[in-house]
Amino acid sequence: MEKTKIVVDKEFTLAEIDKRLYGSFIEHLGRAVYEGIYQPGHASADEDGFRKDTLELVKELNVPVVRYPGGNYVSNFYWEDSVGPVRKPRLDLAWRTLEPNDFGLGEFAKWAKKADTEIMMALNLGTRGVTDALNLLEYCNLDADSYYADMRRSHGRKEPYDIKLWCLGNEMDGPWQVGHKTAEEYGRLAAETAKAMKFMDPSIELISCGSSTGTMDTFPMWEETTLTEDYDYVDYISLHSYYGNSANDTEDFFASADDMDSFINTVTCACDFVKAKKRSKKTMKLSFDEWNVWFHQIASDEDDMAKKPWRKAPHLLEDHYDYEDAIMDGLLLITLINHSDRVRMACLAQLVNVIAPIMTETDGKAWRQTIFYPFMQASCYGRGTALHVVSHGGTHSTSKHENVTDIKSAAVWNKEKDEVTIFAVNRHIKEAVTFEADMRSFEGYRVIEYTAIEGNDMLAVNDADNERVKPCEKTDWKMDGGIFSTVMKPASWNVIRFGK
Secondary structure, three states: EEEEEEOOOOEEEEOOHHHHHHEEEOOOOOOOOOOEEEEEOOEEEOOOOHHHHHHHHHEEEEOOOOEOOHHHHHHHOOOHOOOOOOOEEEOOOOOEEEEOOOHHHHHHHHHHHOOOOEEEEEEOOOOOOOOHHHHHEEEEEOOOOOEEEEEEEEHOOOOOOOOOOOEEEEOOOOOOOOOOOOOOHHHHHHHHHHHHHHHOOOOOOEEEEEOOOOOOOOOOHHHHHHHHHHHHOEEEEEEEEEEEOOOOOOHHHHHHHHHHHHHHHHHHHHHHHHHHHHHHOOOEEEEEEEEOOOEEEEEEEHHHHHHHOOOOOOOOOOOEHHHHHHHHHHHHHHHHHOOOOOOOEEEEEOOOOOOOOOOEEEOOOEEOOOHHHHHHHHHHHHOEEEOOEEEEEEEEEOOOOEEOEEEEEEEEEOOOOOOOEEEEEEEEOOOOOOEEOOOOOOOOOHHHEEEEEEEOOOOOEOOOOOOOOOOOOOOOEEEEEOOEEEEEEOOOEEEEEEEO
């Protein structure tokens, strides 16, 4: 049996984790909004039409920020259609559906308050530009006797929404995007939009569009070119990446989590190159505002959109996640924690029904997908100081990856609660691994909880009636002289909490 040993020491600090690392995403796509978070007339709907069963699960996930309203949808979004007493239905060119705009900015702001979350607002820089960005910012954030601030008040909202996070478009490097730009075009537009917006409200934070994936032909030149234009005016650059197992190769699927490390490292290098070129004192932060497993429904969804366009809230991107997807999302969460010195925000895409941890039945209840639990545990116990984990152990190779560590792990120290949490995944799909953690730096700490997701069926799924994949308490561990030891089963997600 292979063995992995890690050292967790309070002196090996990496960064204070921004709670927004555990954000999510709601796009006007499929049933994310309609039948997801908003369904007047449903048995669980409150006075505003919000599904209370969905809200309860969102609160369980402890989501601090939600990106809205897109996504690809935002690149032809006319925000004025979604506010006030008269709403204008529009064709959504990104997903070939009909958007009635029954649910808009005001409704989302009200929902976000009930969900105890912050808004990350995305701007349309596809078919619109600087003027419309300023109009929306004025509507949302200004307390002045001005046209759009007065419009907000006339819509029943006296106080500003005070939205602090703004995405300067979405995936503008992608040819699939409505209003796709070259790097030079986008860099200039983002710079001028950001500059003008900060003239109006200096308190906001702005996110420049990075590459849609690390496999784009323009990556990483896109980052270098766009940041050369807007580096001085923006606070973050975005990263997007999705992972899948269409080849039915589970071991390589788990190994591909290391591709996220490479993506982050390359973007970081591009940012630091521009910093050096500009002789800037500012270090660019990263916002990984789209990430998840996504591959189950892609082919059927593309066929469905082609054959039956312009429907309201069709079933799209409703991946039914299985056991191995939960393990993979755990690996990606570990990666984000281990890069939290530069990745300050991230958004699991998405939150409800659309490639999501939460699913809803039209006439039934909301329920937890398999990926719900790793995200929930990371969000709840991954707050505090990320620690550098010193690891010694075995490695293996897969069909497309070499030197894959058997155990991928991260550790977070919550000083306020006097707790340390280790997140670890055994990436072997057939072999158990002896795991040892040297915790002697944290004198007096003991194990207060050890849970794991373990199983033999990689294709096991949850549904509205059965949670076949969820964490269970582990008792087969030892703690002797500050050394923790256990045996981690193949393809397992492990969360070990220590405290005084």
